[in-house]
Amino acid sequence: MRAVQVTEFGGPEVLIPAELADPVPGPGQVLIEVDRIGVNYADTHQAENSYLAPSKLPLVPGGEVVGHTSEGRRVVALLGDGGGYAERAVAAQAMAFPVPDGVDDLNALSMLVQGATAWILLRKNTHLEPGESVVVHAAAGGVGSIAVQLAKAWGAGRVIATASSEQKRNLALELGADVAVDSRAENMTDTLREANGGKRVDIVLDMVGGTTTDQSIAALAPFGRLAFYGMAGREQPKPIELRNLLGHSTTVTGMWLPHAFRLPGEVYGTALTELFDLVREGRLRAIAGGEHALADARAAHEALRSRGTVGKLLLDPRK
Template identity: 80%
Template sequence: MRAVQVTEFGGPEVLNLVELPEPEAGADEVLIDVDRIGVNYADTHQAENSYLAPSKLPLVPGGEVVGRTRQGKRVVALINSGGYAEKAVADKRMAFEVPENVDDLHALSMLVQGATAWVLLRKNAHLEPGESVVVHAAAGGVGSIAVQLAKAWGAGRVIATASTPEKRELAQELGADVAVDSNAEDMTETLLSANGGKRIDVVLDMVGGATTDQSIAALAPFGRLAFYGMASRRQPKAVELRNLLGHSTTITGMWLPHVFRLPGNVFGTALAELFGLIEKGELRAIAGGEYALEDARAAHEALRSRGTVGKLLLDPRK
């Protein structure tokens, strides 16, 4: 089968299309004929071995696929690696049935990005009706869904940040009350101004560095910043115990695999709610571009440039 393999760690240049043996499913696994592959920012970290879970070589990256089992069941699945291929093996517990009227784009958009937005707002930020919410990278995969969910769940004011006028316009089309430039020199003042001079209740942040520092400075008493990535590759400096006292601030981190350690089927509950919203036309995914499997390098280059909008896909049939 065709697959994208990494034999040395690095940037997009280490992604190579190769022929590999078809994987075999064990007793508690399922073999999936892959129709589409989701591309995530975590994949870029996996390829350079800077992810929370260490990578091992040789590596076929990719953690999410949608396709059909040999029994014909349509599923979307989370896997540790091996997604960038024509066939993939998943733990049966990590494969979730997809309604036929939910297309591949929406199925993959909900698996990681949608579930991440759901968990950030429900479990990390504990969003309450009427609270103000800042969504950084609001035109991205997680951000575009988080904007919609925040509005659907009663946020008082949703403030989006994005790097271009087109992305800011998209964020407002999705429900943001206001969209500001993510490259603003003083993000603290920018956010406060966008919120009518009031401090912010909730911030969803995957940027890191100065963006995180200045967002923390904009939080209201008992405000929460939910941190789920570091696209800038820069460590924030303001996450210090003494700074938490100034406004009774909560800084919370989220790595999606930890959700599976919670009692009950939290992940399944999140997906079911998200798929239900899609079927009712109340939630939509944004297509960020579809690439042939052999163009995985170009997909990673686009993602790392932070110039993408919405969900990127690979098509292993091309």
Template identity: 80%
Template sequence: MRAVQVTEFGGPEVLKNVELPEPVPAEGQVLIEVDHAGVNYADTHQAENTYLAPSRLPLVPGGEVVGRTPDGRRVVALLNGGGGYAERAVADAGMFVPVPDGIDDLTALSFIVQGATAWLLLRKSAHLEAGESVVVHAAAGGVGSIAVQLAKAWGAGRVIATASSEEKRSLALELGADVTVDSRAEDMTAALREANGGKRVDVVLDMTGGRVTDQSVAALAPFGRLAFYGMASREQPKPVQPGSLLRHSTAIAGMWLPHALSLPGNVFGTAMAELFDLALAGRVRAIAGGEYGLSQAREAHEALRSRATVGKLVLDPRR
């Protein structure tokens, strides 16, 4: 079968198009004929071995696919350890969910990682309450574009979206943001407070790192929460001392999606079901960021790393 493989760690240049044997599902796994594979920023970290979970070579990247099982079920799946950039993939039992009629491939792939991440950030990490102000960094990206919509759907008082271009900021406004901020602002603390009518902010969703994280923490109101879920800048924020959190009555939470899969009560399944319902009701929509052929995986990674993309990127294994 056609696939993309990494045999040495590095940037987009290490993604190679190869022919590999078809994967054989073990007990408790299912084979999926891949219609589309999702492309995530985490995949770029996986290829250079800078992700939270160490990568092992040789590696077929890709943590999510939508397609059909041998018995004809249409499912969207998370993959344990990669394997999505291929014509066929295997998923563990409990790691895939049926895709309802009326939900297209783009939406299913947008929800299985980015949508679920946005849901968990707002529900579990930040515990959003109606009327609170919410800052969504990278608001035109995969997680951010859904988080803006969810925050509005769940009664946020003011949604402040940051993005690096006028086009991206316009998209955030279209999705429901009340105001936007240029993500390149020299003083993000001041910019966020100005966007919130001079007041400090209640919730920040951040995947940037570096000074943006540092200055966002400084913009939090008493009992404000920052939910940290990535480091796209590849720059570490400054360490935060517990005494500083006590002094300002603020909180910082980290969130990594795999941990949600082990939560009791099928929290992940609840998130997916609610996201599908919101999509079918027309209250949340996925944003197409571009479709690439499997042979163009390198270009997809280059686009992600350039920070020029919006929404969700997908690969079509048939080309």
């Protein structure tokens, strides 16, 4: 089968098209004929071995696919150890979810990781309450574009989007944000407070890191919450001293999606069901970020790392 393989860690240049043997499903696994592959920012970390879970060489990157089983069932699946950048992939049966009618490949893949991430950030990490202000950094991205929509649907009082270009800010406004500000603002603390009518903000969803995180924490209101779920800027925030959290009774929380699979009560499955229902009702939509041929995976990673993309990027293994 055609695939993309990494034999040495590094940037987008290490993504090399290759011919590999078809994967063979073991007990409790299912073989999927892949129709579309989702590209995530985490894939760029996997390729350079800077992700939370260490990578092993050689590897086929990619953690999500949508396609059909040998019985003809249409499923979207999470792949625990990669293997997604290929014409065929193997997934644990428990991680292969049926895709309902009315949900296309783009939305199925977008809800699997980005949608579930936004759902958990707002429901579990920050416990959004009606009327609260919500800041969504990288609001035109895969998670951000969905988080803006969910925050509005769930009663946020004011949704403040940040993005690096006028085009991205306009998209965030189109999706329901009340105000959109430049993510390159010199002082994000003042910018966020000004965007919130001079008041401190209640919730911040942050996947940037560095000074963006530092200044966002400083913008939090009493009992405000910042949920940290990535570091796209590849810059570490300052260490947080616990005593400084007392100043405004603030909470800083982290989220890595795989931990959601360990929660009791089928939390991840509930999130996915709710998200698919919202898509079918026309109340939630994924933003197409572009589609590349499988052999052009390198270009997809370059686009992601440049932070010039919007929405969800896909690979087509049939091209």
